[in-house]
Amino acid sequence: MKNIFLKTIILILVTSTLTAQKKDEKHQKKEDQKNTAYNVMQELIDSGNYLFDPNYISTGITLATIPNRFIVKDGEVDIDLPFFGTARGAGGYNTNSGITYKGVPDKYSVKYIDKKRRSIIKIGVRSGSERHDITLTVGYGGQTTVKVISSARSSINYIGYLKPIKEENIN
Secondary structure, eight states: OHHHHHHHHHHHHHHHHHHHHHHHHHHHHHHHHHHHHHHHHHHEEEEEEEEEEEETTSOOBOOOOOOOEEETTEEEEEEEOOOOHHHHHHHOSSSSSSSEEEEEOOOEEEEEEEGGGGGEEEEEEHHHHHEEEEEEOOOOTTTEEEEEESBBBEEEEEEEEEOOOOOOHOO
């Protein structure tokens, strides 16, 4: 009887040790995949050629059928995002109510937060008398939140993905 009891205890210990090792291996594999994805995102950002593909505005408005564009290419930005919010002294009849800019930005910086596998891109542009401070917060898998703070409008957040530029995406 003692022999069977001892064998059962040993079997339980061996099984639990093997299960713990499998869990550690799975966890390590997931961490490796996240690190690889983060490195790919860093390379994309460092290339200076990418686009932000917004899916919706943080208020829940979908952008699937609304034309939009946010491209960073060769040191220039091309932005045409719809705006839903309050404007102060900007706009009027026959003016574009969206956030638009095309050219070299006044400010462009990138900060990598390796511990959180997150990248922060800050872009500053001036469109006429209006100033836009744009912050892209990019997760390791490309999931991105863009916050636009304007000198003449309420702030707005767009949610989507950072992607490499493909010709069919910019036409």
